[in-house]
Amino acid sequence: MAITQLSAFLENTPGTLCETISAITDAGVNIRALSVADTKDFGILRIIVSDIEKTKAAINNDTVVKETPVIAVKMNDEAGALNSVLRVLRTAGINIEYVYAFTGAVHGNAYVVLRVDDVEQAEKILSENGINTLGDSDIASFLN
Amino acid sequence: MKNYYQPEIETAPYEKIREIQNEKIVKQVKYVYGNVPYYRNLMEKKGVTPDDIKSVDDIKKLPFLSKDDLREAYPYGLLGTDLKNIVRIHSTSGTTGKRVVAFYTQHDIDLWEDCCARAIVAAGGSDEDICQVCYGYGLFTGGSGLHGGSHKVGCMTLPMSSGNTDRQIQFMMDLGSTIICCTPSYAAYIGETLAEKGYKPSDNKLKAGIFGAEPWTEEMRQEIEKSLGIKAYDIYGLTETSGPGVAFECEEQTGMHINEDHFYAEIIDPDTGEVLPEGSKGELVFTSLDKEGFPLLRYRTKDICILSREKCSCGRTFVKMTKPLGRSDDMMIIRGVNVFPSQIETVLLKEGYTPNYQIVVDRVNNTDTFDIYVECPAELFSDKVSEMQTHEKNLNTAMRSMLGIGPKIHLVAPKTIERSEGKAVRVIDKRKLH
Numbered sequence: 047m048a049i050t051q052l053s054a055f056l057e058n059t060p061g062t063l064c065e066t067i068s069a070i071t072d073a074g075v076n077i078r079a080l081s082v083a084d085t086k087d088f089g090i091l092r093i094i095v096s097d098i099e100k101t102k103a104a105i106n107n108d109t110v111v112k113e114t115p116v117i118a119v120k121m122n123d124e125a126g127a128l129n130s131v132l133r134v135l136r137t138a139g140i141n142i143e144y145v146y147a148f149t150g151a152v153h154g155n156a157y158v159v160l161r162v163d164d165v166e167q168a169e170k171i172l173s174e175n176g177i178n179t180l181g182d183s184d185i186a187s188f189l190n
Numbered sequence: 191m192k193n194y195y196q197p198e199i200e201t202a203p204y205e206k207i208r209e210i211q212n213e214k215i216v217k218q219v220k221y222v223y224g225n226v227p228y229y230r231n232l233m234e235k236k237g238v239t240p241d242d243i244k245s246v247d248d249i250k251k252l253p254f255l256s257k258d259d260l261r262e263a264y265p266y267g268l269l270g271t272d273l274k275n276i277v278r279i280h281s282t283s284g285t286t287g288k289r290v291v292a293f294y295t296q297h298d299i300d301l302w303e304d305c306c307a308r309a310i311v312a313a314g315g316s317d318e319d320i321c322q323v324c325y326g327y328g329l330f331t332g333g334s335g336l337h338g339g340s341h342k343v344g345c346m347t348l349p350m351s352s353g354n355t356d357r358q359i360q361f362m363m364d365l366g367s368t369i370i371c372c373t374p375s376y377a378a379y380i381g382e383t384l385a386e387k388g389y390k391p392s393d394n395k396l397k398a399g400i401f402g403a404e405p406w407t408e409e410m411r412q413e414i415e416k417s418l419g420i421k422a423y424d425i426y427g428l429t430e431t432s433g434p435g436v437a438f439e440c441e442e443q444t445g446m447h448i449n450e451d452h453f454y455a456e457i458i459d460p461d462t463g464e465v466l467p468e469g470s471k472g473e474l475v476f477t478s479l480d481k482e483g484f485p486l487l488r489y490r491t492k493d494i495c496i497l498s499r500e501k502c503s504c505g506r507t508f509v510k511m512t513k514p515l516g517r518s519d520d521m522m523i524i525r526g527v528n529v530f531p532s533q534i535e536t537v538l539l540k541e542g543y544t545p546n547y548q549i550v551v552d553r554v555n556n557t558d559t560f561d562i563y564v565e566c567p568a569e570l571f572s573d574k575v576s577e578m579q580t581h582e583k584n585l586n587t588a589m590r591s592m593l594g595i596g597p598k599i600h601l602v603a604p605k606t607i608e609r610s611e612g613k614a615v616r617v618i619d620k621r622k623l624h
């Protein structure tokens with residue numbers, strides 16, 4: 047059960063990121079998690095949002111936006127939790143392109159977004175090891 | 191049915207054209223010698239008199255004119271007749287140094303418009319057509335030239351000028367334009383905008399486009415033909431020789447026929463000035479055979495091309511020139527290698543990029559730096575940095591195999607490189623600023 051991440055190709059100038067984020071929040075969308083990768087020339091914004099369609103409509107037409115399935119794992123907010131998730135995937139030979147974390151409303155819960163090439167395989171391995179992953183409906187309801 | 195505006199001259203046997211040229215050049219050299227002290231001086235310095243010019247074969251004895259001469263003689267030094275006979279001027283955009291101002295008598299305007307009319311008819315135009323002219327009007331020759339040609343053909347002419355793309359599209363769709371005339375980059379932009387508005391190429395009534403005033407490639411032609419659903423024809427000219435219409439493409443689309451009854455073309459070695467035989471690649475030089483206001487003899491265009499007299503299936507006998515393969519002054523020498531922007535455009539289109547790019551050349555610690563900024567198309571965008579870097583690397587490899595040197599590629603967000611509604615600034619050579 048993967049979740050949908052939106053990514054956007056942003057011009058690497060101060061203000062572009064800010065403009066995009068305000069456009070999304072002004073549309074009444076909650077940004078659950080966010081990560082920015084930047085190089086000298088461009089930035090890639092990756093977000094998990096409460097409403098994908100609203101977000102796409104809010105982002106400027108000229109901006110390239112892409113949807114990608116990613117894995118969201120719920121963990122106890124304690125030392126070593128992330129490490130054990132990563133170890134399971136590494137043992138199974140699954141390469142992780144990037145990771146970013148976010149916290150939930152319930153005290154003690156932390157979440158991590160994992161970008162892998164084979165989502166299905168990764169989820170199967172995680173589930174076999176007793177690690178729960180979230181779906182889009184969890185994201186939509188969570189915090190609301 | 192053949193598409194000729196003036197069939198008698200356009201399909202005349204070569205000997206006949208030669209005869210006309212010989213007759214005109216003798217008269218024209220006398221005219222210039224008598225009316226243009228600046229050129230008379232150059233002739234005297236070279237020891238040539240009008241009596242030495244008996245046919246076009248003798249043109250090679252005449253001195254060249256370059257853009258520098260035009261600047262030196264600015265504004266009135268190359269005027270060929272009394273100002274009272276001049277009815278109009280046009281001028282180059284003057285991006286570097288002084289502008290070039292060209293003068294036209296009514297006779298000059300007439301023959302120029304005839305040349306443009308030949309181009310429109312060769313592209314399939316007739317009095318049944320609706321011709322949308324979105325070249326800039328005003329000092330630029332593009333608008334007035336095609337406008338006048340369109341009138342001569344009898345098309346319903348839409349004098350749109352450039353810019354205001356929404357309005358261009360509205361008129362195009364509402365009135366059913368069948369022919370469009372503009373710069374190729376603007377045509378590509380209109381095609382892009384039509385698609386964004388949800389129009390299919392078959393939704394418009396356009397059948398042909400006449401595009402010029404800036405360099406474009408075969409790949410760009412195919413893009414434009416696909417996005418607008420038309421045949422895209424090239425047209426060539428420069429303000430110094432009147433404007434667009436000096437040469438134009440026929441349905442064969444394999445080069446542009448030069449209007450040889452008005453312009454005599456030579457190909458020279460840009461370094462030595464020596465005239466090269468047919469089929470050689472070199473700098474194009476024009477002699478206007480019958481202009482009155484601004485009668486330039488042996489004007490060096492700086493455009494590099496090849497001439498061919500091979501028989502054309504359209505039936506025209508005028509010599510054909512290739513698309514300019516580059517400009518002798520646009521040619522960049524980067525780390526000792528000759529690079530033309532048109533080669534870069536070819537690679538971009540082949541690799542799935544848009545022709546929206548900018549080249550930046552600089553010199554750091556005595557070494558040339560070579561950077562290309564190119565918009566990343568939506569299909570190539572990835573949320574993974576590694577994949578984006580792979581695109582940059584692949585493009586670098588493709589450029590290296592075409593050019594012989596590898597530029598640093600920078601992918602930038604779509605629509606961030608400035609779009610042009612006139613001429614595009616593709617190259618920023620910072621070495622010249624130091």
Ligand SMILES: [Zn+2]
Nearest residue numbers: 440502504506
């Ligand atoms: Zn032809």
